[in-house]
Amino acid sequence: MIKEKRKVEVIGLELPIFKGNENIDLAELIAQYPIEDGDIIVIAETLISKLEGNVIDRDKIIPSKEAIELAKKTGKDPKVVQVILDEAKEVVKVGKNFIITETKHGFVCANSGVDESNVYNGIKTLPKNPDESAEKIRREIEKLTGKKVGVIISDSVGRPFRKGAVGIAIGVSGILALWDRKGERDLFGRELKTTEVAIADELASMANVVMGEADEGIPVVIIRGANVPFGNGKGRDLIRPKEEDVFRN
């Protein structure tokens, strides 16, 4: 008989659907759930962004000449393109129906993470500073519950080489984001040299399985039992600087 050695639970919370104009305290809502020490709370960036008011009214956007040109080239809405450009540090690649940029935060992703889905009559950008947002919510939850937790703000992104989107961590607080396991020994005592694990990205993917997309709408997920070390990890720890990236040089 094979036994269990370890178990992790991934719990999707039942929350109301937010339009973005509500005045709610997300930490207070989450703290109503019986949080335990070591819980990692993963929150979809789309929820954070809406609550922080990062939804731009379509009527207020006037596309520049550059945006109109890029809109023609890509077949995209010029207003959306304008927001994409406003959010970008650099345009990385452009093609039919896609604009890949490096955002001001340093994320390389499609459309600067700008999104029209799940937003009521507006164009939504990523949170301005996801690490700060994660930190703020973590502190509030810890204060309300008396428990020590981690918080991750997650997004879904496409990737080179592989099809389909996966969850990644754009904001982190309270736990390690990058778990450096160099120096630990493997099963036969040989030293592991290169195993740096993007644990916060893995946790974001883990949460994404429960969040689903669209109809299901579960923007907050609790991961319990993952035993990730507490620490001062940040979402930005996971960004590989352009000069270190062999695929951008």
Next chain:
Amino acid sequence: MIKEKRKVEVIGLELPIFKGNENIDLAELIAQYPIEDGDIIVIAETLISKLEGNVIDRDKIIPSKEAIELAKKTGKDPKVVQVILDEAKEVVKVGKNFIITETKHGFVCANSGVDESNVYNGIKTLPKNPDESAEKIRREIEKLTGKKVGVIISDSVGRPFRKGAVGIAIGVSGILALWDRKGERDLFGRELKTTEVAIADELASMANVVMGEADEGIPVVIIRGANVPFGNGKGRDLIRPKEEDVFRN
């Protein structure tokens, strides 16, 4: 009071440590655990590869001139480089201490997935045909348990743009690998256009959190409650062909 809407369990099994020369039936071992309908069984590629005998004796490798040259350039062991080249369809990028290749399967990864850790005095390659391996194990487990399951064979890989390794699915059987959610509607009825989810990769990352690395040594993980559709998904569904990859053209 906030309630749970959904819960997924990720269960690491207690298995013996395998050296690679044992004559064991992995499906039979796993089937000793009380498997349920819809369970997804994630198995680390390193275990599959060892059981399939994909460990090359160091003493039997004679590095070619090309391997010796590439070893000098990268600071790697010429014997390891020989195996990396044997496993590669194409060398993508080379630098100090790394060789990124496209493997014969089509995976773009460091060192053709060739690995010296957790292998007793040998150099380990990826499974020859991970989709076939997944299929075979799934059929055996289903026969032994009478339950309908999914099987994923997982690996850990680095990525462009982001630091750290994450779990991905190199072999899949019984469930969708790529979950096309195009056409579903979002919370406000707007049509989702582009949400193709690499669900098998997310499940592999999910399992990786429980597997850990090195000492912990949990090579088999059961994911319960993920509600991923049954289907004829393959690990190769997740490979973006070179000609469609904007970062390779």
